[in-house]
Amino acid sequence: MNLKPFLTTTLLVGALSATPEFVYAKTYLTVDQAKKILVPNVKLEKLEIVLTKEQQKAIKKLSKVRVNNDKINAYKTSDGGWFIIDQVIGKHENIDIAVSIDKYGKVSGVEVLTYRETYGGEVRNQKWLAQFLGKDHNEHLRLDKQIKNISGATLSCRHITDGVNRLMHTWNEVLRYI
Amino acid sequence: MQLAARTQELNTISRCKTLLGTFVEITISGNESDDYLIQLTNDAFNEISRIEKIMSYYDDESEVTLLNKFAHKKDCEVSSDLLVVLKKALNLSDLSNGLFDVTIVPSLVKQKLLLKKYHFLDKKSSYKDIIIKGNYISFNRKLAIDLGGIAKGYAVDKAMSLLEEFSDMDIVINAGGDIAMNNSRGKLIDIRYSKFGNLVKLPMYNKSLATSANYYQKEGKSAIINPKTKSVNLSNKTVSVFANDCITADALTKVSFLVENISYILKSMSARAFEIDDKGRIKEIQ
Numbered sequence: 001m002n003l004k005p006f007l008t009t010t011l012l013v014g015a016l017s018a019t020p021e022f023v024y025a026k027t028y029l030t031v032d033q034a035k036k037i038l039v040p041n042v043k044l045e046k047l048e049i050v051l052t053k054e055q056q057k058a059i060k061k062l063s064k065v066r067v068n069n070d071k072i073n074a075y076k077t078s079d080g081g082w083f084i085i086d087q088v089i090g091k092h093e094n095i096d097i098a099v100s101i102d103k104y105g106k107v108s109g110v111e112v113l114t115y116r117e118t119y120g121g122e123v124r125n126q127k128w129l130a131q132f133l134g135k136d137h138n139e140h141l142r143l144d145k146q147i148k149n150i151s152g153a154t155l156s157c158r159h160i161t162d163g164v165n166r167l168m169h170t171w172n173e174v175l176r177y178i
Numbered sequence: 179m180q181l182a183a184r185t186q187e188l189n190t191i192s193r194c195k196t197l198l199g200t201f202v203e204i205t206i207s208g209n210e211s212d213d214y215l216i217q218l219t220n221d222a223f224n225e226i227s228r229i230e231k232i233m234s235y236y237d238d239e240s241e242v243t244l245l246n247k248f249a250h251k252k253d254c255e256v257s258s259d260l261l262v263v264l265k266k267a268l269n270l271s272d273l274s275n276g277l278f279d280v281t282i283v284p285s286l287v288k289q290k291l292l293l294k295k296y297h298f299l300d301k302k303s304s305y306k307d308i309i310i311k312g313n314y315i316s317f318n319r320k321l322a323i324d325l326g327g328i329a330k331g332y333a334v335d336k337a338m339s340l341l342e343e344f345s346d347m348d349i350v351i352n353a354g355g356d357i358a359m360n361n362s363r364g365k366l367i368d369i370r371y372s373k374f375g376n377l378v379k380l381p382m383y384n385k386s387l388a389t390s391a392n393y394y395q396k397e398g399k400s401a402i403i404n405p406k407t408k409s410v411n412l413s414n415k416t417v418s419v420f421a422n423d424c425i426t427a428d429a430l431t432k433v434s435f436l437v438e439n440i441s442y443i444l445k446s447m448s449a450r451a452f453e454i455d456d457k458g459r460i461k462e463i464q
Contacts, residue, residue: 028203036212110196112195149368151355151357151368151370153354153355153392155355160196
């Protein structure tokens, strides 16, 4: 399993509150690897985009998904598309995803970068979650790529679908004009 | 220790994508470049995506939708993939005396586990109303099928079969708990048995493993339904099945919840099933 993310997460939780019943994290691709897969052979320009209150409201209305973060961790590609690192928050899950959108606003790929599961209440704390966003992805490279193989009942990926839908509307409302 | 040393030398790519309505992980370790391993994972994900397009209940273009719309009116030609899955499903329906049945769509809709797409389905319909003639399928009554209990396993098998020739690599495909490994010997697996994520370890007894349980369902809901009584199985146990292929393991987990004496089915399919209770106690089902 990914020892470092596990320890990092556990220690942070321990510092903030009583240890929860269960915490684990899985890391898959680094941001650089996700770039190679989703937007190969194009130049990327990192842009600092902050959504206004009105834009957040419009995106929420159209996608029916709450906008948790006003900052978008986005890269514009040299062919007019976008590469976005985003975070999706479920009841107990907290998942970092990379999404590529082409110049017509069509989602061309989605990769899960990091999956964390927590029981103990912290997952609802936005500040606690925000500290993970955009961090560590490149550090995961080669640290420990052994993924713990867990067999369990099927977990729905509905939150990801909602998150991707929110990003499509973010493109339609904001990114397409940049 | 030898295995650990060998694994460290190998390059590994682990990816996770959302397919088949769940999280699909593919991990490949081999003495190859990132680019090469990524290409192999791409091929495997594309294959899973292809199977999803055929078997999806929701996709209006899928073959399953085509059958659900028209098979009660006319013979519908289907792909060899759908034929394999339907034949396997019907075989299991026969063996389990109807306790595995892909026609329980109305019960799944009632449980809000599927959206209602079809009206006026015949309440008397069962798997016996599905007729296969060559490459053609027809339904004797107006019914709808959902392959949610079996298609995931098949998709994993197909993706693994694409990668089978790379026997010098370690390949693991995990589609929402349906796991296939090309080199399963000596490997351990974690099985989740509670909504809090508690895990127990089991040896990987065969190349494929599937697990079913109710802990992700809302209280009072379950995808495990007795097709005859329409009663919902609310057991808090977890069932894991090891088999030669994932399609068998996937389908047998559901049957294991409902069939009293399942040993003859398990034996006939060279499978082993384990029950884990909410305290993490493991018992082989015999």
